[in-house]
Amino acid sequence: MSGPPNAAQAIKPDKRVLPWVVGVALFMENLDATIINTAVPTMAASLNVPSLSLKAVLTSYMLSLAVFIPVSGWVADRFGTRRVFQAAIALFSIGSLLCGLAVNVPMLVVSRIIQGVGGAMMMPVGRVALVRIFPKSELIRAMNFVVIPALIAPLLGPFTGGMIVHWMPWRMIFFLNLPVGLLGWFFAHRFMPNFRDANSPPLDKRGFLLFGSGIALLSYVLEIFGEHSLPWAQMAGLFVISLLLLGAYGWHANRVSAPLLHLGLFKIRTFRVSVVGGCVTRLGISGMPFMLPLLYQIGLGYEPWQAGLLTIPQALAAIGMKLMTRPILARFGHRNVLVVNTVVIGLFIMVFGLVRPGTPLVMIIVLSLCQGFASALQFTSMNTLVYADIDSADASKASSIGSTAQQFSISFGVAFAAVVAAFFLGGSPQVHGPVFISALHHAFLTLGIITILSSSTFGTLKSGDGNNISNRPADPEEKTESARPSTALGA
Numbered sequence: 061m062s063g064p065p066n067a068a069q070a071i072k073p074d075k076r077v078l079p080w081v082v083g084v085a086l087f088m089e090n091l092d093a094t095i096i097n098t099a100v101p102t103m104a105a106s107l108n109v110p111s112l113s114l115k116a117v118l119t120s121y122m123l124s125l126a127v128f129i130p131v132s133g134w135v136a137d138r139f140g141t142r143r144v145f146q147a148a149i150a151l152f153s154i155g156s157l158l159c160g161l162a163v164n165v166p167m168l169v170v171s172r173i174i175q176g177v178g179g180a181m182m183m184p185v186g187r188v189a190l191v192r193i194f195p196k197s198e199l200i201r202a203m204n205f206v207v208i209p210a211l212i213a214p215l216l217g218p219f220t221g222g223m224i225v226h227w228m229p230w231r232m233i234f235f236l237n238l239p240v241g242l243l244g245w246f247f248a249h250r251f252m253p254n255f256r257d258a259n260s261p262p263l264d265k266r267g268f269l270l271f272g273s274g275i276a277l278l279s280y281v282l283e284i285f286g287e288h289s290l291p292w293a294q295m296a297g298l299f300v301i302s303l304l305l306l307g308a309y310g311w312h313a314n315r316v317s318a319p320l321l322h323l324g325l326f327k328i329r330t331f332r333v334s335v336v337g338g339c340v341t342r343l344g345i346s347g348m349p350f351m352l353p354l355l356y357q358i359g360l361g362y363e364p365w366q367a368g369l370l371t372i373p374q375a376l377a378a379i380g381m382k383l384m385t386r387p388i389l390a391r392f393g394h395r396n397v398l399v400v401n402t403v404v405i406g407l408f409i410m411v412f413g414l415v416r417p418g419t420p421l422v423m424i425i426v427l428s429l430c431q432g433f434a435s436a437l438q439f440t441s442m443n444t445l446v447y448a449d450i451d452s453a454d455a456s457k458a459s460s461i462g463s464t465a466q467q468f469s470i471s472f473g474v475a476f477a478a479v480v481a482a483f484f485l486g487g488s489p490q491v492h493g494p495v496f497i498s499a500l501h502h503a504f505l506t507l508g509i510i511t512i513l514s515s516s517t518f519g520t521l522k523s524g525d526g527n528n529i530s531n532r533p534a535d536p537e538e539k540t541e542s543a544r545p546s547t548a549l550g551a
Contacts, residue, residue, distance in 0.1 A: 124176020274305030347477020377432025
């Protein structure tokens with residue numbers, strides 16, 4: 061970022077504190093998401109709708125992230141990282157309050173969209189601040205400190221959500237965000253640096269309109285596809301329109317000097333593979349937090365708080381893996397880890413298809429632990445590789461694209477999982493345990509196969525890609541090849 065530093069920039073930020081500041085915000089986001097996953101059956105019963113139809117509550121938030129994250133880099137450059145980060149926390153908290161006051165699904169969806177606008181600014185702006193402050197050799201360590209508070213949320217969220225819906229109204233799950241949001245706002249005011257670019261270009265309004273409407277329409281098509289609420293011809297027409305809008309954005313982005321999303325970054329191999337490969341991989345992984353509570357509660361008959369307890373091993377394993385990620389990447393490299401670990405995750409997803417009434421509890425716990433280990437390694441490897449060959453000046457641009465793609469794929473992953481489960485359910489009542497279990501088993505198998513196939517996208521990496529992130533020594537017999545093209549990105 062260019063431009064004269066302001067007072068906040070002139071103060072050297074505390075590297076020990078900043079990752080935890082960002083982590084508090086991510087804790088609030090993840091706590092909200094994990095509590096909702098456990099509470100879906102209870103919320104559906106309260107609102108008199110089928111459980112699978114509440115995927116709109118999940119996907120609307122993630123869609124809102126995907127639509128508004130692209131402008132987060134520009135907003136941070138224009139108004140400063142600290143100011144935007146504080147405003148994002150405040151907006152997320154307001155959305156949480158409105159969710160708790162919602163009386164039907166449409167009101168809940170609109171409130172979740174408001175939450176998503178705030179969340180869209182928190183995650184990428186926090187990453188920009190970290191990338192600007194920490195050298196690449198320390199980025200994995202910094203990211204690990206960020207995700208530890210964020211991983212405590214999945215540890216507490218499912219159990220807390222289960223206890224809330226068991227003993228109190230489900231609306232309390234949203235009110236929990238309010239004190240956390242107040243704490244995060246205070247920490248951001250105290251410790252977040254205010255990097256900004258006084259010479260930032262004007263917002264690409266036409267690009268925002270094309271991309272936002274295209275991705276929103278595409279998500280809507282996927283949403284109604286699972287419910288068959290529109291004729292096939294109309295759904296196909298909307299699908300084509302969404303692709304045309306996204307294609308028009310691609311055409312537009314290559315013809316303006318300051319596009320909303322700088323697609324020229326895809327010329328960088330490590331960035332391209334981490335973003336594209338991450339999208340395909342998350343398509344299979346992201347449906348699991350939505351389907352597992354349904355399996356445990358509707359399929360196996362557990363109470364919500366019991367289902368929440370069954371997700372704790374996965375969160376504990378993810379926290380433990382954060383301590384091992386850096387040495388694993390330093391030993392084997394990003395390419396080998398991503399190719400092999402993606403296959404492993406796909407196999408674990410498929411094994412969940414063996415869980416049925418009578419399955420030993422220890423098997424479910426061990427399976428959750430294994431999935432937690434593998435998922436944490438996967439996400440850290442993909443998220444850090446995004447910045448391996450990105451200049452500091454392009455950090456906000458890379459963060460916008462990477463975060464947009466991540467949330468876009470998570471949103472589609474949840475919706476796709478619900479569509480697959482509904483397809484195998486075949487119109488049977490969703491309260492029918494044996495039929496519902498069979499549908500979920502087929503969905504696990506499908507998602508697992510997709511995840512395994514996505515490992516091929518990481519095979520295009522070079523063995524030395526990401527070594528500057530993991531501090532892995534280069535093999536002297538390897539020919540070094542930069543993942544970044546020598547030409548300018550805008551060329």
